[in-house]
Structure formats: C-alpha cells, structure tokens
Amino acid sequence: MTSVIGSRVVREDAWGKVFGQAQYPADLNLPGQIYGVVLRSPHSHARILSMDVRKARELPGVAAVLTAADVPRNSHGVLYRDQPVLVAEHIRMVGDPLLAVGAESLELAREAAGLVEIEYEPLPALFDTEEAMRPGASPLHPEVHGLSNVFYHLPVVKGDLNKGWEIADVVVERDYSTQMVDHAFLQPEAVLAHVDARGNLVIQVSTQYPHYDRGEIAHALGIKVSRVQVKTLSIGGSFGGREDISLQLIAAMLAYKTLRPVKMENSREESFYSHCKRHPMSMHYKTGATRQGKLVALEARIVGDAGAYASWSPNILRKAAIHATGPYEIPHLRVDSYAVFTNNPWTGAMRGFGAAQPVLAYESQMDILAQELGLSPLEIRLRNIFRTGSVTATGQLLSGSVGLEECLQKVAPFLRQEEDKE
Amino acid sequence: MVELELTVNGKACMLKIEPGERLIDVLRQRLGLTGTKEGCGEGECGACTVIMDGRTINSCVVLAIQAHGRDITTIEGVGNRIRPHPVQRAFVEEGAVQCGYCTPGMVLAAKALLDKNPDPSPQEIGAAMSGNLCRCTGYDKILRAVQRAAREVTGT
Structure with missing residues (x-):
C-alpha cells in the first residue's frame, strides 16, 4: 500500500498524451454536425431594447438561431442561478451571451450572427467595488440577490481587539490590491453535443464538473437529468476556469432544438470573454505587534470584486477571510470579507480559491513590521508562526502536524546566503 | 480551390483546398491529424507546432499552401508505444x-x-x-x- 509514497509514479494518461492520441473535445466530429457560435455583449451594462434575428434565420445554411425566448428555464450558476443562459433584457457585463447560431459551417454561423440587429440602451456601469457598495448604488441583481450589490459578508472575530491595540507597540496600516487574472488554460473551451438514438442528450466536453453540468443542462431545457449524459474528455488545463458551465449548455440547446450534432469551439479571444476570472481583492490591513515581535492585533477588510455574477464568490471570500492572518497566531482580530457585484467580468474559482490574494497583504505587513522592529524577516515569522497546538483565527486547533517551522529552518541558511550576497 | 502537394509524416499527400486554409486546418480537419492542437490561433502558444523541413513552425499562422512541396512532421509521425522517441x-x-x-x-x-x-x-x-x-x-x-x-x- 505504501509503495506509491516516495516512488515515481507515471501518470496514467501520459503515454497517450506524448503521442498526441489524447482526445480533447475539439478533436471529435460527428457526421452531419453543425457549428455553433455565440454572440456576446459589447456593453458592460445595458438593456436590450430590440433584437431582430430574421435575416440571420433566413440565411441559407443556418439551422437555428436561439435567443432567450428559446430557453425554457433561462438561468444557471453553481451557487445561485443568477446567470442567464442567453440574456433576455438586462446585460450586466461585456461578454454576456445574447444569442446562439447553429449553421452548416463555422463561417456561416459567424456570418449569420453578424446579421442580427440589436438595439441597446447603455446603462451607467459600476466598475469599482467601493462605488458598488455605497447605499443607493444601483443593484445588479434585484431579482436574485436583493437591493444591495454586497451579496456576501463574513466577519471573523477573535479575542478583544481593543485590548490588542492597547498592548501593541507598533502598528502598521496599509492598503493592498490584486488584479484580475485569467486562467488562460491552453485548451480553449470546446464541445460536441448530440441527441442519441434514444432521444437523450450526449455532451462531450472538458469540464471540472460533469455532474453539475448535467443538472444545469437539464434545468435550462426543462428535461429530466437522466436524459443528459455528460462525458468528460481530456481536459487541457482548467485551474478553476472550467468549474462553471460554458459552451456545453448552449451546444446542448442547439442539439436538442435541431436534432443535429453540434460542435462549438471558442477562439482564444472568445475564451477570455466567456469564462470567469480570478477575484481582484482590495485589502485594508492594520496589524499590531509588541516590541518583542509578537503579533497581537489585526483588523482587516477584504473586498472581492465578483464582477457581474456570483459564481463561487461566497466560498472564495470565505476562504480569503479564513486565511487573512496567514500562517500566524494573532490573539485579537476582526476580519470583514465581502463579495460585491460590479459590471466587470465575472470572477470565480482559480488556483488558491481566495487564499492566494491575502498573501500579498499579510506577508507585506510582516516585512514592514520586521523593519519597524529591527528584526529580520525570518525572525519575525519564527516568533509568530503556527505550530502544533496553535489556534487559528476561526478557532481551529491545529492538533496534527504543522511543518512550517521545520520548513523555515531548512530555508534559513539559503536566506542568509542571499543576505550576505547583498 | 487550389492543389496542394506535401509530405506528411513520410506520406505523400495531394489535396484540393481553399487558398485561405491554414496548415493546422488541413492537418486536423482534412487529414484527421488531431494531435496538433490550437491554443491561441496567433502563433503565441506553440500548441500547434509542427516540423516543416526540419524547422518548427506554428501551423496556425502558416497557410497550408505555404507548405506546398514541403515535408511536414506532426506528433503522429513521432514514435509509438512500442518504440517511443x-x-x-x-x-x-x-x-x-x-x-x-x-x-x-x-x-x-x-x-x-x-x-x-x-x-x-x-x-x-x-x-x-x-x-x-x-x-x-x-x-x-x-x-x-x-x-x-x-x-x-x-x-x-
């Protein structure tokens, strides 16, 4: 049983991949397939006043043009179904899907999408989380999330913060912010959908969540989950970016409507527009320490820009709050973490899932505190790190193994070498 | 349509193609060699790399007709499970x-x-x-x- 640990294990699918045999959805084709494209919003906030698809529908070779009116239940989303399959009226971000075309060739599908006439009423857009949080800011999702753009708030409180400031000899207060990041997984989204001999939908796709996808597709089409089969092919990277459903939902609808196999592939540009991003976070940190270099107080406010839809934002901002102290013991603290809607691209899961952004804030605070206290960056960390028996900000007793001290001691000689070089 | 003659993985191929077709499309769609991947479509990522006359090229930014008379190696032409490269x-x-x-x-x-x-x-x-x-x-x-x-x- 322990033969795996400490030994080299060859990936099960590695051989197929080095010969180019691994199949990603774009590698599959079916006889008689049509090609699907999505027309996406160029506006970050707008109302659709009218949409005329007649010319597109009449173009020879066009099998179907789908709009919101063709979607039986027009919503999807991993935590909240706050995202339209195809926008009916309210556009909330650049890249919102407005309609789908299925045609005999990709070129025809694109040409048809270009013939659709849409009249927009641009609306004032919110790009800044602080603005979006203000009372009276226009709410992006009154139907699903109520009259505030703040749809998640987690306070974490431990000890007595007033006491913490009293015993702090040094206080460092700074603002930090991180940027939006795209996963840029190497394989752009692609899917092949068809209806099988029994009338069931078969979706071949690269997804992180085949079971979720099944539910979303069945929900949108108003059919039983048992009538949807989602088959996961090789996945060309995802890093969180394939947790939310994507083209597979639209391809499923086109296949269901036309009874033709439907192939869809995003270009890199379409991929950027269509999937979620990493949350930019604004972080205000106030950290107090004693002259001996012990952390005693932390007040932190973390605001995550969720963009236009919730996706995994509550879970991600929860994780940011839980990790806000970093791997350091702080007896007195208050952390407030928020997820806020704006008209920016929507944000969701990405490597680290909210734990990555606060690192910038808490580690910078440690370095600044070290400077103020005349300690080395290593020393201030050794005086505060989690060890076996530590209790985290959320009250978790670390009863098992905590390898941080051992790790830092191993790294220490190399850090000293670097210091000597400088 | 134009005529395209090229050698792919040691085999001579004669095809009729549209002048605007990219090499990657001919390889993947006309010849079924789907081991060549498209990642960016603009020659940045290298997923579509093939070897043309001994040099690597990005097949997404090379017109198929530019490969006329040339020798192309794709991943399908390199090694196999019995004799891997x-x-x-x-x-x-x-x-x-x-x-x-x-x-x-x-x-x-x-x-x-x-x-x-x-x-x-x-x-x-x-x-x-x-x-x-x-x-x-x-x-x-x-x-x-x-x-x-x-x-x-x-x-x-």
Whole structure:
C-alpha cells in the first residue's frame, strides 16, 4: 500500500498524451454536425431594447438561431442561478451571451450572427467595488440577490481587539490590491453535443464538473437529468476556469432544438470573454505587534470584486477571510470579507480559491513590521508562526502536524546566503 | 480551390483546398491529424507546432499552401508505444506531462532541437522551447525531460 509514497509514479494518461492520441473535445466530429457560435455583449451594462434575428434565420445554411425566448428555464450558476443562459433584457457585463447560431459551417454561423440587429440602451456601469457598495448604488441583481450589490459578508472575530491595540507597540496600516487574472488554460473551451438514438442528450466536453453540468443542462431545457449524459474528455488545463458551465449548455440547446450534432469551439479571444476570472481583492490591513515581535492585533477588510455574477464568490471570500492572518497566531482580530457585484467580468474559482490574494497583504505587513522592529524577516515569522497546538483565527486547533517551522529552518541558511550576497 | 502537394509524416499527400486554409486546418480537419492542437490561433502558444523541413513552425499562422512541396512532421509521425522517441519517453518519466495540450508541440520542439543539436546546453534548450507555452508544469520538468532525452540520444 505504501509503495506509491516516495516512488515515481507515471501518470496514467501520459503515454497517450506524448503521442498526441489524447482526445480533447475539439478533436471529435460527428457526421452531419453543425457549428455553433455565440454572440456576446459589447456593453458592460445595458438593456436590450430590440433584437431582430430574421435575416440571420433566413440565411441559407443556418439551422437555428436561439435567443432567450428559446430557453425554457433561462438561468444557471453553481451557487445561485443568477446567470442567464442567453440574456433576455438586462446585460450586466461585456461578454454576456445574447444569442446562439447553429449553421452548416463555422463561417456561416459567424456570418449569420453578424446579421442580427440589436438595439441597446447603455446603462451607467459600476466598475469599482467601493462605488458598488455605497447605499443607493444601483443593484445588479434585484431579482436574485436583493437591493444591495454586497451579496456576501463574513466577519471573523477573535479575542478583544481593543485590548490588542492597547498592548501593541507598533502598528502598521496599509492598503493592498490584486488584479484580475485569467486562467488562460491552453485548451480553449470546446464541445460536441448530440441527441442519441434514444432521444437523450450526449455532451462531450472538458469540464471540472460533469455532474453539475448535467443538472444545469437539464434545468435550462426543462428535461429530466437522466436524459443528459455528460462525458468528460481530456481536459487541457482548467485551474478553476472550467468549474462553471460554458459552451456545453448552449451546444446542448442547439442539439436538442435541431436534432443535429453540434460542435462549438471558442477562439482564444472568445475564451477570455466567456469564462470567469480570478477575484481582484482590495485589502485594508492594520496589524499590531509588541516590541518583542509578537503579533497581537489585526483588523482587516477584504473586498472581492465578483464582477457581474456570483459564481463561487461566497466560498472564495470565505476562504480569503479564513486565511487573512496567514500562517500566524494573532490573539485579537476582526476580519470583514465581502463579495460585491460590479459590471466587470465575472470572477470565480482559480488556483488558491481566495487564499492566494491575502498573501500579498499579510506577508507585506510582516516585512514592514520586521523593519519597524529591527528584526529580520525570518525572525519575525519564527516568533509568530503556527505550530502544533496553535489556534487559528476561526478557532481551529491545529492538533496534527504543522511543518512550517521545520520548513523555515531548512530555508534559513539559503536566506542568509542571499543576505550576505547583498 | 487550389492543389496542394506535401509530405506528411513520410506520406505523400495531394489535396484540393481553399487558398485561405491554414496548415493546422488541413492537418486536423482534412487529414484527421488531431494531435496538433490550437491554443491561441496567433502563433503565441506553440500548441500547434509542427516540423516543416526540419524547422518548427506554428501551423496556425502558416497557410497550408505555404507548405506546398514541403515535408511536414506532426506528433503522429513521432514514435509509438512500442518504440517511443527518447523525448516522449523522457516526458513521461520526468512527469513533464500534465494536461497534455501543449505536449505534442513541446515534444516536436524538443525533437527538432535534438535532431540538430544532440547535446544542447540548458540555455539552448530554453531558447529552443521558448515558443511553447505550458500553463500546468512550471516548465522545470519539461526542461529536465529534454536534458534527459539528450543524454539518451548521445548515450551519455
């Protein structure tokens, strides 16, 4: 049983991949397939006043043009179904899907999408989380999330913060912010959908969540989950970016409507527009320490820009709050973490899932505190790190193994070498 | 339609194609060689790398007609499970394969390098692989795999 640990294990699918045999959805084709494209919003906030698809529908070779009116239940989303399959009226971000075309060739599908006439009423857009949080800011999702753009708030409180400031000899207060990041997984989204001999939908796709996808597709089409089969092919990277459903939902609808196999592939540009991003976070940190270099107080406010839809934002901002102290013991603290809607691209899961952004804030605070206290960056960390028996900000007793001290001691000689070089 | 004659993985091919067709489309769609991948469509990521007359090219930014009379090697023309190319074996053994989407291009870039320079320095490996992006591995294992393959090729 322990033969795996400490030994080299060859990936099960590695051989197929080095010969180019691994199949990603774009590698599959079916006889008689049509090609699907999505027309996406160029506006970050707008109302659709009218949409005329007649010319597109009449173009020879066009099998179907789908709009919101063709979607039986027009919503999807991993935590909240706050995202339209195809926008009916309210556009909330650049890249919102407005309609789908299925045609005999990709070129025809694109040409048809270009013939659709849409009249927009641009609306004032919110790009800044602080603005979006203000009372009276226009709410992006009154139907699903109520009259505030703040749809998640987690306070974490431990000890007595007033006491913490009293015993702090040094206080460092700074603002930090991180940027939006795209996963840029190497394989752009692609899917092949068809209806099988029994009338069931078969979706071949690269997804992180085949079971979720099944539910979303069945929900949108108003059919039983048992009538949807989602088959996961090789996945060309995802890093969180394939947790939310994507083209597979639209391809499923086109296949269901036309009874033709439907192939869809995003270009890199379409991929950027269509999937979620990493949350930019604004972080205000106030950290107090004693002259001996012990952390005693932390007040932190973390605001995550969720963009236009919730996706995994509550879970991600929860994780940011839980990790806000970093791997350091702080007896007195208050952390407030928020997820806020704006008209920016929507944000969701990405490597680290909210734990990555606060690192910038808490580690910078440690370095600044070290400077103020005349300690080395290593020393201030050794005086505060989690060890076996530590209790985290959320009250978790670390009863098992905590390898941080051992790790830092191993790294220490190399850090000293670097210091000597400088 | 125009006529295109080229050699792909040692086989002579004659095709009628549209003048605007890209080499990647001819390989993937007309010849069914789907081991060549499209990642960016603009010659940045290297997933579509193939070898043309001994040089790596991005097949997404080369018109198929530019390959007229040329010799093309795609991943399907390199090694097999019974007799893998040293680069392929090294990629598997060094754990240089994760999602696999960049792998065909990486293998071809490494093969083209070792064909010309069987004993490359780490800098030469870095330069030869610089046109191929990987989002999973962080590159270390890929560079180690190329070094390992080089050792096997030179028998050192």
